Amino acid sequence: MYNSTKAIVLSKVKYGDNDLIVKCYTETDGLVSYFLRGVLNSKAKRKQLAYYQLLGILEIIEYSKANSELKFIREVKPLGHFHSLHSNVIKGSVVMFLAEMLSSVLREEEQNSQLFQYLETSINWLEQEDHFSNFHLLFLLNLTKFLGFYPETTNIGDATSFDLETGRFVIKSNSRYVIEGENFHILKALLGINFDVLNDIKINANQRQSFLKMLLLYYQLHLGNFRNPRSLEIFNQVFHT
Structure with missing residues (x-):
């Protein structure tokens, strides 16, 4: 099941060689940690890294997996342009x-x-x-x-x-x-x-x-x-x- 929410990036930590865990404060669920699989070794996904700057405000379509405390991101886009x-x-x-x-x-x-x-x-x-x-x-x-x-x-x-x-x-x-x-x-x-x-x-x-x-x-x-x-x-x- 997918859920759409606004999210504010609080931290990001490298996990293994290619993955990232991003902690956000979300509008619908408070504090949430997202697992970004393969984001560091995929050219297509790496373009999205700029979205996850500290205190960046995002619109996220998220989903969960059974037996995982972390959530996953299906789609993401920045809300506003922070320069x-x-x-x-x-x-x-x-x-x-x-x-x-x-x-x-x-x-x-x-x-x-x-x-x-x-x-x-x-x-x-x-x-x-x-x-x-x-x-x-x-x-x-x-x-x-x-x-x-x-x-x-x-x-x-x-x-x-x-x-x-x-x-x-x-x-x-x-x-x-x-x-x-x-x-x-x-x-x-x-x-x-x-x-x-x-x-x-x-x-x-x-x-x-x-x-x-x-x-x-x-x-x-x-x-x-x-x-x-x-x-x-x-x-x-x-x-x-």
Whole structure:
């Protein structure tokens, strides 16, 4: 039985000499891994490799086989034409970093249309936008809505700090994971905004790197087995030079 779905590419791994396993987040089934048999040694199939670039958005006709946890692709075509995502070196580093983050934190094997729509809209915004220095910060912050630990804003008006451990704005806390100062004010500025007004938030390179470090700690505190992406060092070198 065949099924048609949109899919966002999160990772791809060579399997054997000629095969590829591509992990995608799909509109109909959440996280799915596809087995691409012989794609590396077939001239006809090799032309499709360009479709499977990180964070590429595809339309896939898929099918399953008995006794296989992986799915297979009968037909594939790209949705939209992404140029800057993979030709711009700085955007490319953002894509590599965020794809690894998503591959690590998304584990749902069921439909979540709101999450898929968020990912699709965000990727399209990044492709079209020339000023994207703070994109990854807002992207990761908003992603916590779907992961279950978006900051609780009940006391945001009176708060003087934010407790990363509880995810709450507080006046006083004995937690070792309380943030104040610049990171606290940047967090407040980013909450509740969308990408269209993101460039109104002025953050310099040092502040951006500090806030990202804080966000990754926030993920680690709320996702027990989370580890910083291996691409983080390259991302920091490219993005903050």
